[in-house]
Amino acid sequence: PERAAEPLNTAAQIFGELGARLDLKRAQDALAALGYSAPHKVTAEPHARSQRFILRMAEAVASRELLLREFAALIRHETLARRVLVLEPAEGSRQRIVVAEGYAAREGERVAEVWADALDDEERERFAETQDAAVIRLRVANAAPATLLISPRTAVELAGGEAIETLLRVAEMGLDLCAARERLREGGDGQKQSSPAGASPLPRFIHSSPAMKLLVEELHKISSSDVTVLITGESGTGKELVARAVHSISSRHAKVFMPFNCTAVPKELSEGYLFGYRRGAFTGAVADSPGVIRAAAGGTLFLDEIGDLPLDVQPKLLRFLQEGEIQPLGEQRPQKVDVRIIAATNTDLEGMVERKEFREDLYYRLNVIRLQVPPLRERRSEIPEIVNYYVGHYSDKFGRRDVRITPQTVDLLMVNDWPGNVRQLCNELQRAVARAEDGTIITPDHLSPELRRIASQPDSQLTPGASAFDLPPDASLPAAVELLERRMIADALARNNGNVSRAARDLGLTRRGLQLKLARYSIAASA
Missing domain, CATH: 1.10.8.60 (Helicase, Ruva Protein; domain 3)
Known part of the structure; x- marks a missing residue:
């Protein structure tokens, strides 16, 4: 008995610290059967437990249904509740089942029907008593209410006898947040925002990946200066969007943002388009033109595809970067212009400098701050x-x-x-x-x-870095996607020794999102 009691004592202590009340009770019962008492301190600190609950709920605020499912799971796991039913209003006077944990299929539907048919709250309370269920109502000013039936009635408390009010308040705040997001998606506040871009510099500037978060950090570091920026990255990665973000958080955000594509203008006309010209400066100059640099005065000029700027124009751009002045064609005197320059390219400027296709001094003038936009893959x-x-x-x-x-x-x-x-x-x-x-x-x-x-390509034709898997020749497209999902999930779990949180991070999912996929595909977390 003594040898058995020692690991049981340790287990009881650990279960108490984790707030795993069901396992804690089993350990305590086993100790009692051996004639030993449980450790004196076996409950987690309330503050630490509340923090854990808040983190789990925060992961689930992507949608109202996901939040309610996570809330029901917390109730089931952190209390002695055997059954949890979550209802919300449906069409007419009906009630829709969001979660029915511990209920048989028809049993949950029957409870929902009786609950909806009740004439008033008093009748519902009497019915709940017959089910040995406690009733908890989540009421939010700006969202539809939700009702929880928790059985048995005595199970409505957390480990250590702590009340669940903190958890209820977090759930209600989460429902309020979900409702606010839904209103924004529907344009309820007069603004259309379909992207969860958070505190993004621009509504379309999505930056949830680690690589893009680092890029956004760099944007904010340079927001208070007018330093020249060079943006590099593959074609189609959104370099102009990054340039607009740099402008929108700078002190020039109220001024003009002027994009100029260096490949869109014939080489012989590039100088006139950039620096402007006087009427009669050359054949065809029938009127004065300020040029894009002067047109962007006070604001930001974005020079896209800077690698294609003609070599004979590059010295004039270099002078502007150094002295802040230009000399339009046909003008006798240079003119000062206050413009911030942001340049972008998808070419290897360093290689072009080595091949004498791009001026080295201009390269160093442009490359003061470099922002690399990662490819989508x-x-x-x-x-x-x-x-x-x-x-x-x-x-x-x-x-x-x-x-x-x-x-x-x-x-x-x-x-x-x-x-x-x-x-x-x-x-x-x-x-x-x-x-x-x-x-x-x-x-x-x-x-x-x-x-x-x-x-539908076979493994030998997959691009480098893609996951290879055996695909039946007659497999449909949804079946192929499911097979690939299963393999990627299994591989991520194996790499992380079954740790769901780390595997979800590798897969770009929330922890709850991965748990839903594990349930859908009947995959054990120890895979």
């Missing part, structure tokens, strides 16, 4: 947010109503390598929404033939 976790934003954006643009996209389709978009980056993804979504009708649910079949062909 390195920030796949942002694809669902980007997809949700642009499905809403293009639905508004084309006058479509209630166009949605299935999770399987989003999964397929996430596994593609996107050589054209965000631009290619946006084109794909624009095509799908443009061809959709009101109420359409976008499935993998709505995607372009190129994407469907990529999904």
Whole structure:
């Protein structure tokens, strides 16, 4: 008995610190059966436990239903409750079941029907007593209420006898937040915002991945200075969007942002477009032109594809960067202009300098602060947010109503390598929404033939870095997506020794999101 009591004492202490009340009770019962008493201090500190609850609830505020499911799971796991039923108002006087933990299928429906048919709260309370259930109502000023039935009635307290009021307040604040987000998505406050961009410099500037968060940190570090910025990255990654973000959080945000693509103008006209000219300065100059630099006075000039700027124009741009003055064609005297320069390129400027295709001194003048925009394949976790934003954006643009996209389709978009980056993804979504009708649910079949062909490629044809898996020759596209999801989840769990939180982080999901997928595919966390 003594040898058995020692590990049971340790287990009871650990279960108490974790707030695992059911396991704690089993350990205490086992100790009592051996004639030993449980350790004196076996409960977690209330403050630490409350912090844990708040973190779990915060992970679930992506939607109202997910939040209520997480809340019910917390009640079930952190109390002695055997059954938890969550109801919310439906059409008419009916009640919709959100969660029915511990109930048989028909049993939960019967309880919901009786609850909806009750004439008043007094009748509902009497019915709850017959079910040995405590009634908890979540009431939020700006959201629909929710009702919880918790059985048995005596189970409505946390480990150590702590009341669950703190947990209720957190749940109500979460419901309020979900309702506020829904109103924003529907334009209830007069502003359309379909992207969870948080405190982004721009509404479309989504930055939930680690790489983009680092980029945003750099943006804020330079927000108080007018330093020249060079933005690099592959074509289609959103370099102009980054440039606009730099401008929008700078002291020049109220002034003009002037984009100029160095490849869009013939080389022989680049100097005139940039620096301006006087009437009669050359054949065809029938009127004065200020040029884009003077047009951007006081604001920001964005020079896209700076690597294509003609060599004979580069010295004049260098002088402007050094002295802050330009000399328009046909003018006798230079003119001072106050403009911030942001340049961008998808070419290897260092290689161009070595090949004498780009001036070295200009390169160093531009490369004061360098911002590297990662390609989309390195920030796949942002694809669902980007997809949700642009499905809403293009639905508004084309006058479509209630166009949605299935999770399987989003999964397929996430596994593609996107050589054209965000631009290619946006084109794909624009095509799908443009061809959709009101109420359409976008499935993998709505995607372009190129994407469907990529999904059906055998392992030997997958691009480097893609996950290889055995695919039956007659497999459908949804089956292929499910098979890939299973393999990626299993691999992530194996890499992290079954740790769900770390695996979810690797997969770009919330912990609750991964748990839902584990339940859907019947995958054990120890996989």
